[in-house]
Amino acid sequence: ETGVTQTPRHLVMGMTNKKSLKCEQHLGHNAMYWYKQSAKKPLELMFVYNFKEQTENNSVPSRFSPECPNSSHLFLHLHTLQPEDSALYLCASSQGGTFTDTQYFGPGTRLTVL
Amino acid sequence: KNEVEQSPQNLTAQEGEFITINCSYSVGISALHWLQQHPGGGIVSLFMLSSGKKKHGRLIATINIQEKHSSLHITASHPRDSAVYICAQRGGGADGLTFGKGTHLIIQP
Numbered sequence: 534e535t536g537v538t539q540t541p542r543h544l545v546m547g548m549t550n551k552k553s554l555k556c557e558q559h560l561g562h563n564a565m566y567w568y569k570q571s572a573k574k575p576l577e578l579m580f581v582y583n584f585k586e587q588t589e590n591n592s593v594p595s596r597f598s599p600e601c602p603n604s605s606h607l608f609l610h611l612h613t614l615q616p617e618d619s620a621l622y623l624c625a626s627s628q629g630g631t632f633t634d635t636q637y638f639g640p641g642t643r644l645t646v647l
Numbered sequence: 648k649n650e651v652e653q654s655p656q657n658l659t660a661q662e663g664e665f666i667t668i669n670c671s672y673s674v675g676i677s678a679l680h681w682l683q684q685h686p687g688g689g690i691v692s693l694f695m696l697s698s699g700k701k702k703h704g705r706l707i708a709t710i711n712i713q714e715k716h717s718s719l720h721i722t723a724s725h726p727r728d729s730a731v732y733i734c735a736q737r738g739g740g741a742d743g744l745t746f747g748k749g750t751h752l753i754i755q756p
Contacts, residue, residue, distance in 0.1 A: 632680075632737035633695070
């Protein structure tokens with residue numbers, strides 16, 4: 534496999550569920566990102582990890598909990614979400630974590646919260 | 648607070664036309680990204696630039712640091728260029744990327 538992969542591609546969950554989104558990159562990059570894209574709104578940066586360390590948290594509510602066990606894998610743990618959290622969640626990676634390198638995006642997870 | 652404005656919001660053109668999409672930002676820059684998002688959500692990074700001009704195939708991106716403005720040009724446009732084009736800017740501070748709302752481009756055969 535090459536590039537950036539995300540699973541699942543689609544997820545429907547209730548407000549009381551706990552689920553996790555997974556991202557994996559096969560590019561040898563050191564930085565990984567979570568983005569949120571809500572309908573009719575611009576992309577929003579959520580989290581940045583550089584060499585497994587979180588370097589940016591863009592005021593994301595605690596019901597979203599990221600985890601980066603190594604430079605190739607990134608998770609987003611979800612619990613007690615709200616319907617307004619329904620969105621496309623995109624993962625990306627880049628060589629460095631300062632936004633001055635090209636980012637490679639995964640296909641996204643389309644999340645629906647009921 | 649950094650703001651990124653794109654224009655036009657929507658653009659429909661005929662195949663073969665020269666396309667220009669504009670992006671203006673409000674604070675000093677360290678990098679500007681142009682992204683392409685196809686229906687279904689997949690995003691491809693087209694360019695990352697901090698000065699001057701870059702070209703890749705039929706796509707050209709330019710940036711004017713003094714005017715805080717960047718343009719994305721598509722020459723000999725084709726229906727497969729139909730997508731949303733997004734501008735994103737990294738300011739001088741540690742504020743991540745600020746994204747524009749995107750330009751929805753449709754190229755008709």
